[in-house]
Amino acid sequence: MTDLQTELQNSALAGLVDKERYISQDEYLPKLLFNTAEDHVKTHLDEELMTCQHFTFAVAFITEAVLTMLKPKLADLALKGVTGRILTSNYLGFNKPKVFKELFKIPNLEVRILKQSDSFHAKGYIFDKGDYQSMIIGSSNLTETALIRNYEWNLRITSYENAALTAQVINEVQQQWQRAEVLTPDWIANYEADYQTIVVNRQKNEPAAIVAEESAHYSTITPNHMQKEALKSLNFLRHEGHQKALIVSATGTGKTYLGAFDVQRVNPKKFLFIVHREQILMKAKASFHQVLGGDWSEYGILSGNENQRDARYLFATIQTLSKERTLTQFDPAEFDYIMIDEAHKSGASSYHRVIDYFKPQFLLGMTATPERTDDFNIYELFDYNLAYEIRLQDALEEDMLAPFHYIGVTDYELDGEISEEKTPLQNLVSSERMDYVEQQLNYYGYAGDQVHGLIFCSRKDEAKEVAQIMTAKGYPSVALTGEDSVDYREQVIRDFEAGKYQYIVTVDIFNEGIDIPCINQVVMLRNTQSSIIFIQQLGRGLRKFPRKDFVTVIDFIGNYKNNYLIPIALTGDHSRNKNSLRSKLSTDQIIGMSTINFTEVAKQRVYDSINNSNLTELKQLRDDYQDLKKRLGRVPLLFDFTTHGSIDGSVLIAKYDNYYQFLLKMKEDVHLTIDEDQVLRMLSKELLNGMRVHELLLLKLLLEKDGGLSVDDFKRALEQVHARTDQKTLDSMLLILGLSFFKTTDQDKYGREAYVVLLNNQYQLNSKIKAAYQANSFFKLLVDDVLATGLFKADDYDQTVPLTIGKKYTRKDACRLLGWEKDQSSTIYGYKTAYGTCPLFITYAKSQDIDDGIKYEDEFLNSQTMRMFTRHPRKIDSAEVQTMVQGNASGELKMPLFVKKSDDEGIDFYYLGLVDIDQKSLRQESMVVKDGKIDPVVTMNLILEKPVQYSLYLNLTKD
Template sequence: MEHLISKIESSLHKGFIDQNKHVSAQFKPKLLTNKAHENVLSTLLQELKTCKTFTFSIAFITEGGLATLKTMLYDLEKKGIKGRILTSTFLSFNQPKMFKELLKLKNVEVRLTSVKGFHSKGYIFEHEDYYSLIVGSSNLTDSALKTNFEWNVFLTSLEEGEVIHHFKNQFEDAWHEGTLLTDEWIAAYAQNYIAAPFIKTNSSNIIEMRTEYLTNTLAESLTIKPNKMQNEALQQIKALRATGAKKGLIISATGTGKTFLSAFDVRNFQPKKMLFIVHREQILKKAMSDYRTILGGNEVDYGILSGNFKEVKARYLFATIQTISSERYLQQFVSNEFDYILIDEVHRAGAQSYQTIFNYFEPEFLLGMTATPERTDNFNIYELFDYNIAYEIRLQAALEEDMLCPFHYFGVTEYEKDGVIIDEVTELQKLVSHERVQHIIKKINYYGFSGDKVRGLMFCSSKEEARQLSDTLNEQGLKTCALTGDHSQNEREEAIKKLTSGELEYILTVDIFNEGIDIPFLNQIVMLRQTQSSIIFIQQLGRGLRKHDSKDYVTIIDFIGNYKNNYLIPIALSGDRSMNKDNVRRRTVNTDYIQGVSTISFEEIAKKRIFEAINNTNLSTLKILKETYSELKNRLGKIPSLLDFMHQESLDPEVIVNYSDNYYSFLIKMKEELPSLTTYELKTLSMFSLELLNGKRIHEILLIDILLKNGSITKCEFIKLVKNFGTYLEEETIQSVENILSLNFFVTVAREKYGNKPLIVLDNDYYKFSDEIAQSLKNENYKKFIEDIIGCALEKNKHYDSTQPFTIYKKYSRKDVCRLLNWESNAEGTLNGGHVKSNTCPIFVNYHKVEDDATVHYMDEFLSNEVFKWCSTKNRKITAKDIAPIVKSDSENTTVHLFVKKHNGEGKDFYYLGNVKVDESSAINDHLIDKGKAYNVVTMNMILEHPVEYNMYHYLVEE
């Protein structure tokens, strides 16, 4: 306790007296605001996750605000953690439906205060030995927690602190005088509720009034103006045509207004005759309506060519691909009949019907539109449009531009019975069993929806599941129907009408609603199947992303079973196509890449299943790599360079070279025909690729880069170059660079793998390439590969702190650490325990060890996010020659570095957690039991210079 008091006193000193005082970040007072990748919500979730109980005193609460906390509150309920919320009816801000959502929180007691003018915004958390408090401007709304300009102070206090004491007393007084929230209270409140004028409501009357107003306004306006995105796109399309291009491709996330964008461009182009092609008649009617809104003109100017309509003489013709590609109708048009042709959902263009259109018509300009140009059949959509991407905006950018309806995604736990979890081969009878249906109903009720009534889509794994599950849900009182590819267009349209009117609550389907259907009022998407591909995942999520007055956000509920493809979920949500497992894990733990008020949350068990899938899946199989490689090659229309992969945010070049040692060998596996390289050249390519491409130290990269440009450089000039770059520099580092590039650092096997000859020599104080490398560089093909590697290394180094050898939370192997600590040779085989050398000591910890015949469960443990208890290897005592220097490291000025990985499934690399100070007084001789036998070990506490941040800490600690 005395240590805790001291830390809090020091933190208050820093916060209110001297900002330069070095203290623990855990208790430091700070201002919480909403900035990029940092918001009030993240701190709120951190405090909830680690507290014993919590108390909120909040005036204004919205359903969206509650949605950001629901997964965390669900996990806390499972752990028996309870809390209280005190709120109000001040200004009629809080809506009746929100109070119903509060009642769903079984571990939270809610009361309504009778205090007049109640406007408080305080969050208090009780921890084991202290309290933390967030107080300021943020109400419990998703915008206040993520995007609004807010000021909140975060403070830490002991129970006897005056501020916390005063807060608790005030809260308790108001709490005891408050009214318990009940169904009866909500019913009475709803009966008399009148929303404040500034509060958005979901009343259908309001929607109709707004629609009527907009219609009248549009009629009075001469034109409708494009939004920011559409303006940018129109300028780029115009610039493309100015180059003489006849074709262009628009890549735009679902819901961003591709149809309106194309109509604006048609208005600019003013064609004599235009053709708009889609794959379903239902879409035609909506597209034609949108075009009339933008283009105006007479009704006779517009026509449909489909199975039911044959209005072929219209100036603006909207046709289904099935009809216009048929010989009977195609021959009614001359090849240049249309000077402007648009093809919607153009990723389908590999089909013969589309090819017929491409081969027959000769328009002045052809525009293709799609949200997902990537293809699993390797058909090259980009080639069809001469590789002209006129404009591109993906999901993350569209959310950032506020073009889409925000979403709250919940990765929830699938049904489990007797330890058996739903998986790919689960029998149909279990998928539609009463128990699973009850589980589904419980989850969709808990996570809810925005709006007056639920209007949802459920994606199932098969037609039969959709049909039987619909029947079973109906038996439980829900109003659902199943729609599959077996149903006619009229049946689909009728179901959508019923969903609109409220006669239906859910449509259950397999994949017919993945694309090309516009149901803006959808407020809940339920995924009851494994993720087959990131493309389909985004298509299905995108069904709910169109903005609509009836909703503030869309709820995405993804039931995560024991599926092998679970690793695709964070890939799809983040858009990260690197196939780097560490990136995928981080995208699961840290979801701050989602812009705006949208959030991504995983229940703890669901999150574990994703981690299991990541660990058990090889993301660098030939099949996966070939698909991703082909996709980028198709996009660029050429063999991509490694740097292209980085610029296009595709495969991580490290994944490529770890698979094939070097990019040349990888391209050979991709069946590319390349000029041959010698065995020595291939070996040196491997060395540059495997040792330097990762960008973990800039010094070697700068030297190779300057030699490629100038041929030589003096040692003095090189040192000046390094200093000008702004990185750290010591004589030992220069010597280390020489050891690496002479291959002296490496063990015999590695030297042989890398060519067994120096790559760089120091001749009369000049650095030069060796004669062998200089000769090889005369081969332009070889030189391009080296330049490509160095280009990637320079890019990757931008993500590292070049002012010091290691960067917090970056990953390093034991070999990397030997190199970056300037050791003269690779001693990775000696680094199982601590190893003190040249006043440095790296500590490597595999946190969750698998207990089997080969592994002992050591007592390594985080005592908090800033204190780590380290356990030595077996048969050690404090006096041992390799342990004593670690124990006395602080007094002997030895720098101790801590590297931790979650478990062996993460591979050879460890997260760098920074320098630690060993608490000498904590070191004790201890013992552990392995197979019934006791072994001597030493344990000691290490104080981290930088307490581990929230997401990383919980990722490492939780099993």
């Protein structure tokens, strides 16, 4: 029996007989797949596609959206020569003709169709892995709801090539495949003709149905879940006596309706709605009337063309209202309720004149983008009363927007060169590049029957050239820039909505304030300069619209230094933590029903940008700091950054040692003594990460209890937070708080005196620290902040064990958490035996630049086995090797394994668990080292107690 057969047998026995007795690797284990907030059937489908040599899908129903999600993967497979086939049907007419057109576009895919009379309703996915097959069979069709949201049951199984189940499934598929018709343009044309007949019959009664539906919607419109929460918050603020509030709500999430719902609740005698563009007035007025009802005569417009100032509900442009002759016609107390749309523009003098003049009972500002590049503080204007916030990711989760499918593709390489920041215009609009752009737009497509595309370019001359080229190619297009008049823009938009143009090409407009709900394709032909602008441009396509099931976003990614902004914008991760951003790229992200997908080359470009960029430049950190300070109305603390989803505090500490030093860089008027600075430095650099709760909790309790705490009381406190209480951990904790664990250079930075000592079974806090904590309120504030943030982070770790599988640690972290008496991280060259442990640190993809003498070929043989090389020169009978082998065999030496993909990922390694040495695998081999010298080296297989999670395994091992 081969090793693979043994693995498959163990997997079958573990899955179907006894999971405790038989150990199975994750990629072979039978598994029930269903959709949860953390896991999706689509993720497993992606993983199987990434590792297959051929695939067959047998599914009855397919949607355009799911094909859009899968196309980047299929394009990557095509480059590798991997092909597949899909067996589907026209059963019940579910699959639209456009679905078959999209299937026909995929070059490495063969499609056949069973007739409706066959009542084909299968849902199976088969992946050929060479020596074995994996299958997903269950209830999920190839639809976005089935793969992402619906509660579906699917069984994932693996079997050997001559297994009975494999033979049965493949034989059944083959029989149906032979009976099915081949997908051809003629077949599609015939199906489309038949399908159109069905649609025409259905549409005979459709107009009346639409009228009835719209009438019902008109009379019964109600707040959604998030709007209800916002309304509660606004009501609470008014109850507390506040007269101002701010709502932050992503584009397309119904800010105007939300405002109308609140006005309905307050029922003011007179209401004023202020906008910055006249074009918005009529839509806002209609939306309010839809909610509030009543006679149209109660609704009025105040603009350059109309003056209905006596209306109960008045909708005014700021340009007209702010004029002195207009403003003074009103009594300052005339309006009970004033609402400002796009409130981030309120820093302008025109808005200040209006706001300073009126004295309403309540003032509400609404904006999608509170972050500003100027010094205006929108939060201060509204008394720091942020009533509610609906960000893009929240809105997508709540199904408030049209879902999008982001596709990051590599830009065209012209003569071996990819687009960069300073690429000449002639290269950007070359026939080769524009042919490539056309191919990608056609391949990834759009929802619905006609494209309504918005293309963003980097320069005005490029936009005009692109529009001309696209028009010449048969896609009527028009360029719009800031040079065009408002009247011309509006006419173009009307023509675009009517179908005269398929694409609007722009550069410096359409970031905000433009509402074109029919947009179903957004194309980024430019470098991402700002995550805010990226989201604004993406948001142009996210408004819901009849027959628009989703929006396709195609981003052409060149060698841009700012590519790292893409995952920041799409995921809302503003931590500036490279590890966090890289993790967002390891698997395709799913937000609600939206997906983020990259081709492999494009993903690598973003990955390289993250690695090569300085995400913590002082200007960037200052901007983030000022944004949060404006929001809070005070100096932010580390805990504020953590809870507001801003900078990761550990990023600040890595650069500035403690938050006090960062505040000095921010020019804050703060002061600590040298001793206080040293204490804060130690707490921040060593404990803030929350990897072990013990030190944090003890310090917190000692500060609360005036400096003394018994060991028994502390153990009870640890038990309450489900943390271990073994003596080794308590001793290690004391080594840390006593500073003896640290090197002399670190002790000098931390003050050299023990922070905590153990006397007479009592933990005692250093008297100087206690006195400073009690005497200096600012020092107390910063110490409490570090402890609170560390304890908050500690929830991410399993405190019942020293190390949490799947988390990242440095060599120094491992020394501390494994209970070593001294920090020996600088002398761990791959591995080191000390204190009954031998941590192993492996960089999986070695840099080509490193010395041959340390370029060991460590590799995963499977998700539970790592083949490791010892240092050279070593033989099997070397003392170092025998210490490892014999100690591990006797159980006296614990060997935790840490792995990182490459040196690009910094100094952190994933902890994968404890390993045992496979004694039978020991081999003495040789390797070429410096100057061609050949040295002996020992290889051994390390068997993990638990297999590596499959998604992490793929991330670590894939090229």
